Amino acid sequence: MVERKQSRTHPGVNSRLENLRNLSPAERLDRVADVVPLDACDKQAIGGGGLPSALANGMIENVIGTFTLPLGIATNFTINGRDYLIPMSVEEPSVVAAASYMARIVRACGGFRTSSTAPVMRAQVQVLGVGDPHGARMRILREREAIIAAANARDKVLVSLGGGCKDVEVHVFEETPVGPMLVVHLIVDVRDAMGANTVNTMAESVAPMIEDITGAVVRLRILSNFADLRLARAMVAVTPDALKTEDHEGGQVARGIVEASAFAAVDPYRAATHNKGIMNGVDAVVVATGNDWRAVEAGAHAWASRSGRYRSLTNWEIDAKGNLVGTLEMPMALGLVGGATRTHPGARAALKILGVESAQELAEVTVAVGLAQNMAALRALASEGIQKGHMALHARNIAIVAGASGDEIGTVAAALAAAHDVRVDRARELLETMRNGGASN
Numbered sequence: 001m002v003e004r005k006q007s008r009t010h011p012g013v014n015s016r017l018e019n020l021r022n023l024s025p026a027e028r029l030d031r032v033a034d035v036v037p038l039d040a041c042d043k044q045a046i047g048g049g050g051l052p053s054a055l056a057n058g059m060i061e062n063v064i065g066t067f068t069l070p071l072g073i074a075t076n077f078t079i080n081g082r083d084y085l086i087p088m089s090v091e092e093p094s095v096v097a098a099a100s101y102m103a104r105i106v107r108a109c110g111g112f113r114t115s116s117t118a119p120v121m122r123a124q125v126q127v128l129g130v131g132d133p134h135g136a137r138m139r140i141l142r143e144r145e146a147i148i149a150a151a152n153a154r155d156k157v158l159v160s161l162g163g164g165c166k167d168v169e170v171h172v173f174e175e176t177p178v179g180p181m182l183v184v185h186l187i188v189d190v191r192d193a194m195g196a197n198t199v200n201t202m203a204e205s206v207a208p209m210i211e212d213i214t215g216a217v218v219r220l221r222i223l224s225n226f227a228d229l230r231l232a233r234a235m236v237a238v239t240p241d242a243l244k245t246e247d248h249e250g251g252q253v254a255r256g257i258v259e260a261s262a263f264a265a266v267d268p269y270r271a272a273t274h275n276k277g278i279m280n281g282v283d284a285v286v287v288a289t290g291n292d293w294r295a296v297e298a299g300a301h302a303w304a305s306r307s308g309r310y311r312s313l314t315n316w317e318i319d320a321k322g323n324l325v326g327t328l329e330m331p332m333a334l335g336l337v338g339g340a341t342r343t344h345p346g347a348r349a350a351l352k353i354l355g356v357e358s359a360q361e362l363a364e365v366t367v368a369v370g371l372a373q374n375m376a377a378l379r380a381l382a383s384e385g386i387q388k389g390h391m392a393l394h395a396r397n398i399a400i401v402a403g404a405s406g407d408e409i410g411t412v413a414a415a416l417a418a419a420h421d422v423r424v425d426r427a428r429e430l431l432e433t434m435r436n437g438g439a440s441n
């Protein structure tokens, strides 16, 4: 495990915010602000949608407005002995509730344990027209120190922070549709950046040198989103007792989760859905913190395919004491500087709520949320089925689609969930009956 800066922010936070679900959004925000230090600007950014159009206009092109998503707080997370409140931005019901639920179970069993590698990215430089690819590889490796120095000359700030280009790899493809190809990798520690712009600049800066050394032509100079050197890991060990429900014995639920995990390990059709459940949690944190979710998705699925067959990202086992043990290891290219993390006021506020001090800490927290999300889905699938809990919360969306507003939403949703009949036409009937002052059947 590589040492990362230990978090000192929010040392006394208790993430067990009971009854948060029963408050209004404004009351919840106040409750969160009682626990972590949020100023008026942060509260405005969160409560008011987050992004003024003038700022949005500076972020992308042809801006005509902004598009907002809900921001929820997952409670109960204890990671490496410290409590975290987790900001999650996602459009899907039951995701935040599910993460909070599993975090409640896991905190009673000691919490999540995480670790990570150093924040190292790869930049690729494609070299074409090489007659002797293996000879060219040797010539490049002989100039390793000079190439590293040239790359580092481009980012003195990063080097001063302990990061920068650390190594050079050369990959040979003897046969491609366009002849032999060399791909030079710059291995770059990007510290607290996601690192795409950083490593792209380095790749472009060393290209002329690579051409001189090889006598060949450089084409693409770009990072790889397969961030296989930048891994974050999370682990849980849960007693069977902690998993028992009214209708299911704990050991039976644990075995069901292990069987579900085996299904995803062997069958790519199931693995895709299994991993989607993990990304429900991962992406929600990535989006809330202003990070590049396409990059994280690309890395996750490349990692899931690394053996040549697409498989699940998590493993669930039963240990010698009968505990359910869950693990997740995956690439996690996240930043605290750069991209939208510093420009988007909502993202800045979300990072304040998390109180993470390094990109590595953020990556570890994000992977813990992904593991919690997977545990929630597998627990539900292995016991009562996904529809009971998920559809009960989705019923609010269905009520809105049917035209309910204000207090009607909760009333219609509760009636739909109680009848286990979550359909828009049924919601319309209930709404009509309510508005006509009549009883529904």
Ligand SMILES: CC(C)(COP(=O)([O-])OP(=O)([O-])OC[C@H]1O[C@@H](n2cnc3c(N)ncnc32)[C@H](O)[C@@H]1OP(=O)([O-])[O-])[C@@H](O)C(=O)NCCC(=O)NCCSC(=O)C[C@@](C)(O)CC(=O)[O-]
Residues within 6 Å of the ligand: 017, 018, 019, 021, 075, 076, 092, 093, 094, 095, 096, 097, 098, 099, 100, 101, 102, 104, 273, 274, 275, 276, 277, 278, 280, 373, 376, 377, 378, 380, 381, 386, 388, 389, 390, 393
């Ligand atoms: C939905 C629950 C949590 C209900 O579960 P429940 O047993 O009805 O929950 P509960 O009312 O007993 O509450 C337990 C805890 O859950 C949380 N909780 C519960 N409800 C709320 C709420 N309204 N607002 C906020 N928090 C909530 C909360 O932390 C609460 O503890 P408390 O703090 O109150 O003591 C459960 O059924 C569950 O975890 N289901 C799984 C849901 C899920 O995985 N959703 C993801 C979407 S489905 C999908 O896209 C992925 C999938 C499934 O295809 C992946 C795959 O196949 O692997």
Ligand SMILES: NC(=O)C1=CN([C@@H]2O[C@H](COP(=O)(O)OP(=O)(O)OC[C@H]3O[C@@H](n4cnc5c(N)ncnc54)[C@H](OP(=O)(O)O)[C@@H]3O)[C@@H](O)[C@H]2O)C=CC1
Residues within 6 Å of the ligand: 155, 156, 157, 158, 161, 163, 190, 191, 192, 193, 194, 195, 196, 197, 198, 199, 200, 223, 225, 292, 295, 335, 337, 338, 339, 340
């Ligand atoms: N394929 C992909 O995934 C691609 C993604 N992108 C986009 O690139 C963006 C991310 O690029 P990124 O390089 O992270 O962003 P930036 O270039 O904005 O930020 C990185 C820079 O911040 C400075 N910096 C200051 N403090 C630190 C610190 N503690 N740790 C590290 N760097 C620090 C460094 O140098 P200095 O101060 O000298 O600038 C560093 O080079 C995202 O918006 C992403 O969407 C772009 C292209 C491709």
